[in-house]
Amino acid sequence: GQNIDQPTEMTATEGAIVQINCTYQTSGFNGLFWYQQHAGEAPTFLSYNVLDGLEEKGRFSSFLSRSKGYSYLLLKELQMKDSASYLCAVRLSGNTPLVFGKGTRLSVIA
Amino acid sequence: ETGVTQTPRHLVMGMTNKKSLKCEQHLGHNAMYWYKQSAKKPLELMFVYNFKEQTENNSVPSRFSPECPNSSHLFLHLHTLQPEDSALYLCASSRTVDNEKLFFGSGTQLSVL
Numbered sequence: 001g002q003n004i005d006q007p008t009e010m011t012a013t014e015g016a017i018v019q020i021n022c023t024y025q026t027s028g029f030n031g032l033f034w035y036q037q038h039a040g041e042a043p044t045f046l047s048y049n050v051l052d053g054l055e056e057k058g059r060f061s062s063f064l065s066r067s068k069g070y071s072y073l074l075l076k077e078l079q080m081k082d083s084a085s086y087l088c089a090v091r092l093s094g095n096t097p098l099v100f101g102k103g104t105r106l107s108v109i110a
Numbered sequence: 111e112t113g114v115t116q117t118p119r120h121l122v123m124g125m126t127n128k129k130s131l132k133c134e135q136h137l138g139h140n141a142m143y144w145y146k147q148s149a150k151k152p153l154e155l156m157f158v159y160n161f162k163e164q165t166e167n168n169s170v171p172s173r174f175s176p177e178c179p180n181s182s183h184l185f186l187h188l189h190t191l192q193p194e195d196s197a198l199y200l201c202a203s204s205r206t207v208d209n210e211k212l213f214f215g216s217g218t219q220l221s222v223l
Binding site: 004008035040041042043044045048087089096097098099100101102103 | 112114143150151152153155158166200207211212213214215216217219
């Protein structure tokens with residue numbers, strides 16, 4: 001079976017930096033995705049990593065290590081609006097749908 | 111606004127009712143998906159349609175019946191559901207099945223009494 005692990009919940013302070021980890025053990029790998037989902041809203045695409053290394057996009061960065069089966073999403077200068085669930089998802093091969101983790105619920109407090 | 115619209119946003123139904131969920135995308139995508147999202151569980155893929163043809167049925171009970179009349183519209187017909195089917199049902203689309211970026215609708219929150 002496919003296994004994707006993320007922490008269930010995290011809390012961080014406004015203005016701080018938080019790192020949300022995702023580890024995966026899957027039968028194939030063709031890319032890793034991060035989505036953000038605010039309560040009652042649609043998940044929205046944040047990032048996509050297929051090669052090792054760090055991809056930076058404004059306050060958000062995503063890192064991938066394929067050899068370790070590990071990724072993280074780094075959020076800097078946290079804002080209250082960053083309170084949401086963050087979903088890690090793996091594509092197993094070129095034309096298969098994504099396999100999602102359970103998501104990490106991030107609460108940003110003042 | 112993601113370009114994917116789902117209706118209704120909320121639905122309460124009894125176990126003997128028949129209802130349908132509707133999804134429409136305005137993005138010109140060719141692949142559409144139904145996902146189930148339950149509390150404390152990963153998003154579960156239910157069905158995939160590629161160019162109107164069903165390419166994946168993830169062992170979903172027959173009380174869920176999908177329909178894809180064209181690449182822009184997707185339905186999920188519900189019949190004799192169980193209370194454990196209560197969940198958020200999300201529709202998504204992508205340019206093609208092997209395209210990496212999914213666009214999700216806001217979902218239908220379903221409660222089965």
